[in-house]
Amino acid sequence: MKPILDWLDHRTGYRAIVHESLYENIPGGSRWRYVWGSTLVFVFFVQVVTGIFLWMAYSPSTQTAWESIYYLQYHVHGGWLLRGIHHYAAQIMMILMLLHVLQVIIDGAYKAPREVNFWFGLLLMLIVFGLGLTGYLLPWDQKGYWATKVATEIAGSVGREIPEMAVGGPDYGTQTLTRFFAIHAGVLPATLIGLLVVHLALFRKHGITAKLSGRREGFRQDFWPDQVLKDAVACLAVLLVIVFLSWQFRAELGAPADAAENYAAARPEWYFLFLFQFLKYFPGEYGKLIGAVVLPGLLVMFMFLMPFVGRSRTGHRLNIAFIALVMVGSGVLTLLALDEDYYAARVDRSQIAEVEAAFDQIAIDLRKNGQGSPYSDKEQTEQLAVFAGSDKAKNNILQDQLVRYQRYRTSENFISAVHAAEVEATRVKELAVEWDPQAEAYLPSIPPQGALALLRADPKTQGPKLFARYCASCHDYSGEGAEPVFTTIHPLAPETGEHVPNGAPNLYRFASREWLAGILDPDQVAKVHIDRNTWTVSDAPYYGNTNIADEEFGMVEFVQTDLADLDSQGKNKIRDIINALSADAKLPYQSELDKQAETSGQIAAGRAAFMEAFDSGACSDCHRWGDEIDDGGDGPDLTNYGSREWMMKMISNPEHIYGDHNDRMPAYDPPDNPSASQLSQEKIGLIVDWIRQDWPSSGDKGAAAVANKE
Amino acid sequence: MDMSTSPQTDPSPANSSGEDRRGLVKGLLAAAIGGFVALFPFFPGLLVLTSPLRKNRKTGGQMIRITTLGALAGSDSPRRFQVIAGRRDAWNKFSPEPIAGVYLAPQGEGNPPRAFSVTCPHLGCAVDYNGDTGEYQCPCHTSAFAADGQTLYGPSPRGLDELAVEIRGEDEVWIDYKRFEVGKSKQIEIPS
Numbered sequence: 050m051k052p053i054l055d056w057l058d059h060r061t062g063y064r065a066i067v068h069e070s071l072y073e074n075i076p077g078g079s080r081w082r083y084v085w086g087s088t089l090v091f092v093f094f095v096q097v098v099t100g101i102f103l104w105m106a107y108s109p110s111t112q113t114a115w116e117s118i119y120y121l122q123y124h125v126h127g128g129w130l131l132r133g134i135h136h137y138a139a140q141i142m143m144i145l146m147l148l149h150v151l152q153v154i155i156d157g158a159y160k161a162p163r164e165v166n167f168w169f170g171l172l173l174m175l176i177v178f179g180l181g182l183t184g185y186l187l188p189w190d191q192k193g194y195w196a197t198k199v200a201t202e203i204a205g206s207v208g209r210e211i212p213e214m215a216v217g218g219p220d221y222g223t224q225t226l227t228r229f230f231a232i233h234a235g236v237l238p239a240t241l242i243g244l245l246v247v248h249l250a251l252f253r254k255h256g257i258t259a260k261l262s263g264r265r266e267g268f269r270q271d272f273w274p275d276q277v278l279k280d281a282v283a284c285l286a287v288l289l290v291i292v293f294l295s296w297q298f299r300a301e302l303g304a305p306a307d308a309a310e311n312y313a314a315a316r317p318e319w320y321f322l323f324l325f326q327f328l329k330y331f332p333g334e335y336g337k338l339i340g341a342v343v344l345p346g347l348l349v350m351f352m353f354l355m356p357f358v359g360r361s362r363t364g365h366r367l368n369i370a371f372i373a374l375v376m377v378g379s380g381v382l383t384l385l386a387l388d389e390d391y392y393a394a395r396v397d398r399s400q401i402a403e404v405e406a407a408f409d410q411i412a413i414d415l416r417k418n419g420q421g422s423p424y425s426d427k428e429q430t431e432q433l434a435v436f437a438g439s440d441k442a443k444n445n446i447l448q449d450q451l452v453r454y455q456r457y458r459t460s461e462n463f464i465s466a467v468h469a470a471e472v473e474a475t476r477v478k479e480l481a482v483e484w485d486p487q488a489e490a491y492l493p494s495i496p497p498q499g500a501l502a503l504l505r506a507d508p509k510t511q512g513p514k515l516f517a518r519y520c521a522s523c524h525d526y527s528g529e530g531a532e533p534v535f536t537t538i539h540p541l542a543p544e545t546g547e548h549v550p551n552g553a554p555n556l557y558r559f560a561s562r563e564w565l566a567g568i569l570d571p572d573q574v575a576k577v578h579i580d581r582n583t584w585t586v587s588d589a590p591y592y593g594n595t596n597i598a599d600e601e602f603g604m605v606e607f608v609q610t611d612l613a614d615l616d617s618q619g620k621n622k623i624r625d626i627i628n629a630l631s632a633d634a635k636l637p638y639q640s641e642l643d644k645q646a647e648t649s650g651q652i653a654a655g656r657a658a659f660m661e662a663f664d665s666g667a668c669s670d671c672h673r674w675g676d677e678i679d680d681g682g683d684g685p686d687l688t689n690y691g692s693r694e695w696m697m698k699m700i701s702n703p704e705h706i707y708g709d710h711n712d713r714m715p716a717y718d719p720p721d722n723p724s725a726s727q728l729s730q731e732k733i734g735l736i737v738d739w740i741r742q743d744w745p746s747s748g749d750k751g752a753a754a755v756a757n758k759e
Numbered sequence: 760m761d762m763s764t765s766p767q768t769d770p771s772p773a774n775s776s777g778e779d780r781r782g783l784v785k786g787l788l789a790a791a792i793g794g795f796v797a798l799f800p801f802f803p804g805l806l807v808l809t810s811p812l813r814k815n816r817k818t819g820g821q822m823i824r825i826t827t828l829g830a831l832a833g834s835d836s837p838r839r840f841q842v843i844a845g846r847r848d849a850w851n852k853f854s855p856e857p858i859a860g861v862y863l864a865p866q867g868e869g870n871p872p873r874a875f876s877v878t879c880p881h882l883g884c885a886v887d888y889n890g891d892t893g894e895y896q897c898p899c900h901t902s903a904f905a906a907d908g909q910t911l912y913g914p915s916p917r918g919l920d921e922l923a924v925e926i927r928g929e930d931e932v933w934i935d936y937k938r939f940e941v942g943k944s945k946q947i948e949i950p951s
Contacts (some may be wrong), residue, residue, distance in 0.1 A: 097799045102804030113850075126813060127806025134803060274782055278789035282900045292799075393917035483852065488815065492851035 071273035077264040079275035083257060083481065084283035085149045090245070091284040092142045095291070096180075097238065099135040102235055106131075107187065108547035109226035112499035115305040119481060119500065122302055124493050133295025139181055141291055144318040146177055147376075154355065154372050158364055164356035166251035167543035169244055171352055176241045183233035185318055189226065191470060194306035195315030197229075203328075206338040216285055221308065278635070286629070304473040305501045313466035316390070323379035325385035348375060392460035401457055403443075404450035407436050416540035416584040429455070477504045506731075508569035512739020515732055519717065525555035526740075539586040539594065541579065552586050552594030553576075553714065556740050558690025560634035562642070565627045567591060574608040596712045603710075604671075604684070622658040626668065629655025634691025635741045682710055696737040766858070768906065816950035820922075828930035831872055837864035837888045837895075839877065842936055861922065861934060862888060864906060873912060874922040874934045875908050878946035879914040881940045895919060916944040 056066045075083075106125065108117040121128035150170070153159055159167035186197040191596050201212040215232075218226025239755075270276070272569060310449075324341060327511055331340030342565045351371065353359075359365040387394070411432050414422045424432045433451060437444035480503040483494035504510060515528060539552040558564050560708050567573045568591045577593030579586050592598045598605045615623065629652040632643040646652050659678060660669040671684030689695045701708050702716040717728040728736075738744055825840045857934040861876040875895070877885045884899035894911060895904040902913030908919045923935040940947040 091796065094797070097802060098800035102807055106807060116850045121807070124850070125807055125812045126804045130806050130812075131803035134800065222892070274786035274789045277793065278785045279790050281792035281796065285792050288796050288799060481850070485847075491813070492845070492847060492852075493850040495850045497851055497853060 069633035073272040075270050076259040077261045080562045086281050087280035088283050088287050089145045092138050095138045109230040110223040117190045131301045137291045137294040159356045163255050169248040173244050183229045189306045191312045195312045196317045203341040234247045257290050259662050267361040288560045304477050314470045322386040323382035326382040329514040382434040388461045401450050402660050404454045413584050476510050508735045508738035509744040511735045515736050526557045528557040531557045541584050555590040562631045571609045573606045625655035633689050649728035700733045780843045818948045818950045820935040822933050823936045828899050834892050871924050871926050876923045881915045883925040929936040
């Protein structure tokens with residue numbers, strides 16, 4: 050062995066290098082306080098190693114970035130750990146860097162002759178910030194997308210060219226990912242390595258800034274083995290923290306980025322939250338320039354000047370005071386940002402009870418009197434002043450609570466946005482897998498267009514959004530088991546208080562047996578509750594709130610006369626009609642019951658009963674129901690009632706079903722008038738499928754299990 | 760964190776053997792812990808890197824419809840057809856599209872054609888049928904195969920891989936699509 054090593058040493062001189070690096074002399078001996086620099090180098094090493102492996106898994110384009118990360122995280126052995134380590138090591142690096150910088154400043158290690166090395170350290174710090182910023186975008190999820198967009202817009206306050214170059218055009222897209230990826234995995238790490246080499250070389254040149262307190266005069270130790278051991282133990286501790294975090298709190302992957310979908314939960318990583326909060330205080334066109342570029346720039350500039358400022362004892366104290374101020378300031382800003390976001394989770398609602406009650410009353414008055422209300426067209430502050438009238442004390446309480454109330458509302462929106470984002474993220478992971486009978490496993494099955502296409506075509510998540518936007522101003526969607534996705538308030542019309550406002554049937558479980566039983570129930574068909582205290586119309590599950598309620602010889606009249614006081618035979622008839630009609634809807638959640646009805650002959654009985662007269666007439670007198678039942682009545686055509694096709698037709702153009710009986714339901718996509726179209730057939734289909742609860746892999750426990758695994 | 764209270768190494772020669780021993784223990788510990796933390800980041804990376812080897816895959820091929828007998832009539836020379844099938848690639852699922860090629864060689868009226876994979880068993884280039892010479896020729900290393908798949912000349916260790924043919928219904932030609940390791944003298948199926 051020795052001759053070989055001698056040969057190698059002769060050719061390379063490696064022994065001198067090893068000796069030089071291991072036997073650096075440490076005045077005063079090894080210390081735990083010297084480990085921070087080494088841990089930083091170690092974490093960077095971890096990032097390089099895990100980063101290169103992630104590189105092998107990552108595919109930077111708008112159709113594959115999210116998908117490749119999803120695949121790595123949920124379908125590749127060890128993928129979650131690899132990504133988790135990279136994710137948390139980045140954050141630990143910020144903390145370690147902070148400690149390192151603080152130590153250098155407090156110990157005065159920036160002073161002569163180490164000024165240049167201090168500057169290199171500052172440059173390294175900026176590079177690490179850049180790595181954090183660029184890395185946040187790469188998974189291409191909603192969170193990274195929207196947060197990074199803000200960051201590039203800030204760069205845009207200097208000049209439009211900067212974000213355009215970074216983003217590769219005016220809009221975020223594949224070019225943004227390829228560029229950010231090259232910057233994140235190539236440019237910045239290479240620069241960092243170059244600077245780090247100089248940083249370490251200069252560090253060795255000047256030696257450690259020794260702390261000699263408590264040490265014997267003249268006592269020295271070599272770097273090896275004492276300090277190396279301490280460094281290694283510190284690195285081990287750091288590694289354990291990173292692995293523990295990766296294991297216990299799996300790195301997050303939100304829903305795929307969607308420029309068309311607002312994302313109210315967008316926040317930068319925690320280490321940039323102070324800047325995020327800071328920007329709230331700088332309004333106007335130049336606000337972001339001052340808040341995010343000029344002031345932080347001055348701050349960094351001052352840090353570059355620290356070696357000169359710190360020449361005198363006072364100057365050094367000034368530097369310490371400055372960095373302490375910056376630390377406390379950023380800390381406070383971070384806490385403020387978190388507090389504003391999670392205010393609603395922390396504050397007891399009773400603290401805003403008075404102002405909430407006041408706004409409820411104001412809302413009622415506005416509904417009652419519309420523009421005639423004294424609150425009309427007023428800011429909340431003024432509304433409360435009017436509400437309190439001459440009661441000064443009350444006004445003070447209300448105004449005091451108003452601030453809290455507004456913060457509460459903002460925070461509530463944020464928290465619900467976070468929740469909604471989690472729901473979408475979980476859902477898209479359910480949709481991303483399909484059962485493969487050959488492999489007998491759930492395999493990732495994302496279409497080549499990307500996972501966003503899955504989410505956009507998903508009735509379960511898109512249906513409620515579209516319903517809220519286009520339908521919920523008239524229709525309710527509520528009942529036991531319904532997700533409380535929106536609240537519909539039907540205010541009474543202000544002019545008279547008599548006029549029936551918009552308000553159409555509750556569509557929760559539309560066309561199901563219960564729903565039909567309700568509309569054929571004399572007590573419920575025209576049920577409506579007008580509350581003159583809150584000035585609202587509510588509890589009108591069927592026709593109670595529509596013009597159909599007042600039609601002469603209409604449906605409501607028929608139900609209330611012919612179907613009232615039925616004998617048991619009549620009740621059976623109604624039951625059969627309901628079962629037969631509801632089976633036409635082919636609702637997925639009712640398919641078992643429909644099958645039973647078919648085999649037990651209830652459906653045939655129902656179709657027969659449809660043509661049998663009650664007191665004044667039969668259903669078939671007005672309604673067509675397939676080719677066999679067609680007596681030329683002008684009531685809605687019930688052929689395939691409640692089915693996907695029927696509902697699509699109904700929403701596209703209700704007059705095709707209701708004819709002249711249509712009350713105020715608009716035609717959302719009239720086939721004969723494309724320019725009047727408000728909704729595409731695809732979107733109508735999403736609403737219909739959602740109302741019918743007809744969506745892929747609903748209640749598919751296997752898919753959910755795969756999505757939640759790892 | 761301050762270690763000033765713990766026993767300190769002393770440079771005086773009287774104590775040197777004890778110091779050496781302590782130094783050795785510390786050195787070994789430092790090397791062990793340092794080695795562990797330096798190697799650990801490779802662990803999840805290598806897990807990911809080697810994950811394809813641990814994938815649950817099956818042999819046995821896949822029956823795929825290629826064409827009809829009618830399309831083969833009128834000529835005796837082999838013709839190239841596309842193998843069309845759905846496939847998965849990492850996270851993607853693709854609807855059926857061409858995934859490979861296959862030669863169907865007519866065997867005369869009343870007999871099913873023989874099917875040969877286009878993959879050259881030498882190093883995996885795609886062979887072409889040359890009607891002039893009546894040979895399958897590999898464009899890469901000039902291996903050549905007879906119409907029945909036997910190696911004529913060149914470096915290929917075995918003849919063209921024949922795939923089982925099944926006639927379904929009236930005249931549908933189906934093949935049992937498989938892939939084999941190249942460069943081996945025996946056929947070894949690659950599981951998918």
